[in-house]
Amino acid sequence: MKVFGLSREQILRLFESSEITFAVYGLGKMGLPLAAVIADKGGKVIGVDVNRNVVKDINMGLCHVMGEPGLAEMVALNVENGRLTATDNPVKAAEDSDVMIILVPTFLDEMNNPDLSIIRSVSKSISRGLTHDSLVITESTLPPRTTSDVILPILLESGLGIGDFGLSHCPERTMSGRAIHDITGAYVKIVGGIDAKSTETAASIYSRINSKGVIKVSDTTTAEAVKVFEGVYRDVNIALANELAIICQELGIDAVEVFNTANTQPYSHLHMPGCGVGGHCIPVYPYFIIKTVKSPTRLLSLSRQINDSMAEYTVSLVERGLKDAGMEITGSNVLVMGVAYRGDVEETRCSPAIPVIGLLKRKGARVFAYDPLLGNRVEDFNAEFRPLEDISDIDAVIIVSDFKEFRTIDWGKLNLRQKIIVDGRQIVDPEEIQRLGFIFYGIG
Ligand SMILES: NC(=O)c1ccc[n+]([C@@H]2O[C@H](COP(=O)([O-])OP(=O)(O)OC[C@H]3O[C@@H](n4cnc5c(N)ncnc54)[C@H](O)[C@@H]3O)[C@@H](O)[C@H]2O)c1
Structure with missing residues (x-):
C-alpha cells in the first residue's frame, strides 16, 4: 500500500499489518540488519543486492553478515514467515514496493573524491520502477546535497514530479557489531525530507522501527550534514588527542590521565589518542566535505593529516x-x-x-x-x-x-x-x- 502523505496512524497500522512493501537496496553489514528489523516489525521486505550469492543465501534463510548478535535468527525467521525475500532485479523491486531504502556503500576514489557511482546506479534503477506515491529514502552516508542535487534529478527522470513521490534522507547511525540494537533504538533517528510530506511520511515509518523516536530536521541536506559532521567531529577530536598525546610524551606525563581528568569538567570531551583512525566511516567522511565545498576546510584537512601520520x-x-x-x-x-x-x-x-x-x-x-x-x-x-x-x-x-x-x-x-x-x-x-x-x- 502506498504510504506517501498518509497520517502517522494509518502508516503504523499498515506497517503492523504487513501491508507496506519495502525494498532495501544493499544487503551488506548495514542493509541486511535494517531489512531484517523492518520485516520483524511487520514490513514486507524485498532485499536487493548485486551479489547473487548474497541473494541466494538470504532466500535460503542464511545470513552472510557475521558478528551481529541476533541477526542470523532474525533473517531465518523472517525468510521462513515470508516477510523477507531477496532479488538482484532492482527495477522490479522498485515497481513492487511502496518504500525504497538505499543503503549501498559510498566510497572515495584514489584522489579522495566521493565516488557516488553505486548511489547513481541504484537511483537510476529506482527511477525506472518508480510509481506514484512511493517514498524513496537514502540511508547511505552522503556528502551534503547529494539527495537533493544528485538523487532527486535522477528520480525526476521517471516523469513523476516533486509531490508525486517522497524523498527523504535518514542516515544510518550504526556501528558494526551492534546494528540491531542501534537500528531499533540506541539513538534517535534523523529524518529530513525534500518537502514536509516526505519528512512526515519517513518520520512515521521510523517511529515504528526506532523506539527512541525521530528528530525531524529542515531538509535532506541538513540530515546529510548531521551524519557527516558526527564523523568529522570525531576525526578532528582524535587529531587533537593525538597531538596532545605526543606533547604529553615530551612532558613525561600520562595523556590518558590528563584527558580523563580534564573530561570531568562538562565542557571537555577529549577523545582517546591512538595509532591511527580506521574503518570506512571516520577517515572517509571528512572528504565528503573537504572535496565538495568551496569554503576553507583547513582544520578538517589538517586533522586527516595528523591522524594519518x-x-x-x-x-x-x-x-x-x-x-x-x-x-x-x-x-x-x-x-x-x-x-x-x-x-x-x-x-x-x-x-x-x-x-x-x-x-x-x-x-x-x-x-x-x-x-x-x-x-x-x-x-x-x-x-x-x-x-x-x-x-x-x-x-x-x-x-x-x-x-x-x-x-x-x-x-x-x-x-x-x-x-x-x-x-x-x-x-x-x-x-x-x-x-x-x-x-x-x-x-x-
Ligand atoms: N558498516 C558500518 O558500520 C556503517 C555505519 C554507518 C553507516 N554506514 C553506511 O552504510 C552504507 C552501507 O555500508 P555497509 O557497511 O552496509 O556496506 P557493505 O559493503 O557491508 O555492503 C554493501 C552491500 O551493497 C551491495 N551493493 C553494491 N552495489 C550495489 C548495487 N548497485 N545495488 C544493490 N546492492 C549493491 C554489495 O553487494 C553489499 O552486499 C555506507 O554508505 C556506509 O557509509 C555503514
Whole structure:
C-alpha cells in the first residue's frame, strides 16, 4: 500500500499489518540488519543486492553478515514467515514496493573524491520502477546535497514530479557489531525530507522501527550534514588527542590521565589518542566535505593529516624501542597485534595496521601479525601470521587494535626474543609492563 502523505496512524497500522512493501537496496553489514528489523516489525521486505550469492543465501534463510548478535535468527525467521525475500532485479523491486531504502556503500576514489557511482546506479534503477506515491529514502552516508542535487534529478527522470513521490534522507547511525540494537533504538533517528510530506511520511515509518523516536530536521541536506559532521567531529577530536598525546610524551606525563581528568569538567570531551583512525566511516567522511565545498576546510584537512601520520609515529616508537635495546629496525622481527581497524570486529577497511605494516617493511623489518578474529587472513595484509604461542623470534610487539583479549594477556609469560612493546591503544599498564622488564612506549 502506498504510504506517501498518509497520517502517522494509518502508516503504523499498515506497517503492523504487513501491508507496506519495502525494498532495501544493499544487503551488506548495514542493509541486511535494517531489512531484517523492518520485516520483524511487520514490513514486507524485498532485499536487493548485486551479489547473487548474497541473494541466494538470504532466500535460503542464511545470513552472510557475521558478528551481529541476533541477526542470523532474525533473517531465518523472517525468510521462513515470508516477510523477507531477496532479488538482484532492482527495477522490479522498485515497481513492487511502496518504500525504497538505499543503503549501498559510498566510497572515495584514489584522489579522495566521493565516488557516488553505486548511489547513481541504484537511483537510476529506482527511477525506472518508480510509481506514484512511493517514498524513496537514502540511508547511505552522503556528502551534503547529494539527495537533493544528485538523487532527486535522477528520480525526476521517471516523469513523476516533486509531490508525486517522497524523498527523504535518514542516515544510518550504526556501528558494526551492534546494528540491531542501534537500528531499533540506541539513538534517535534523523529524518529530513525534500518537502514536509516526505519528512512526515519517513518520520512515521521510523517511529515504528526506532523506539527512541525521530528528530525531524529542515531538509535532506541538513540530515546529510548531521551524519557527516558526527564523523568529522570525531576525526578532528582524535587529531587533537593525538597531538596532545605526543606533547604529553615530551612532558613525561600520562595523556590518558590528563584527558580523563580534564573530561570531568562538562565542557571537555577529549577523545582517546591512538595509532591511527580506521574503518570506512571516520577517515572517509571528512572528504565528503573537504572535496565538495568551496569554503576553507583547513582544520578538517589538517586533522586527516595528523591522524594519518600516527602510523609513522607508531613505527618511530618501535625504532626507539629497538634502539634502546641496541638494535636496528632493519632485520628485526616485529609482531603487529590487531589488524582490524578496531578491537573485536573483523572490519579491516582503512585499518591503521595497513600503513604500519607497510612502513615497517619499507624500513627493512620482517612483519608478523596476530589478530584474534582474522586468524591467518592477516596474510592478506602483507604480514606473516603468528599466533602468540609462537613468538620466540619476535623483537618488538605493536598493539594496533583494542581487542578485549589483549587486556587479559599475561605479558610476563610471553616468550619473546626481545621485550619491547609499543602500545597504540592504552591496553597495557605502563608501570606493570616495565616492571616485567619490557621496554615500553605508548600513545597516550
Ligand atoms: N558498516 C558500518 O558500520 C556503517 C555505519 C554507518 C553507516 N554506514 C553506511 O552504510 C552504507 C552501507 O555500508 P555497509 O557497511 O552496509 O556496506 P557493505 O559493503 O557491508 O555492503 C554493501 C552491500 O551493497 C551491495 N551493493 C553494491 N552495489 C550495489 C548495487 N548497485 N545495488 C544493490 N546492492 C549493491 C554489495 O553487494 C553489499 O552486499 C555506507 O554508505 C556506509 O557509509 C555503514
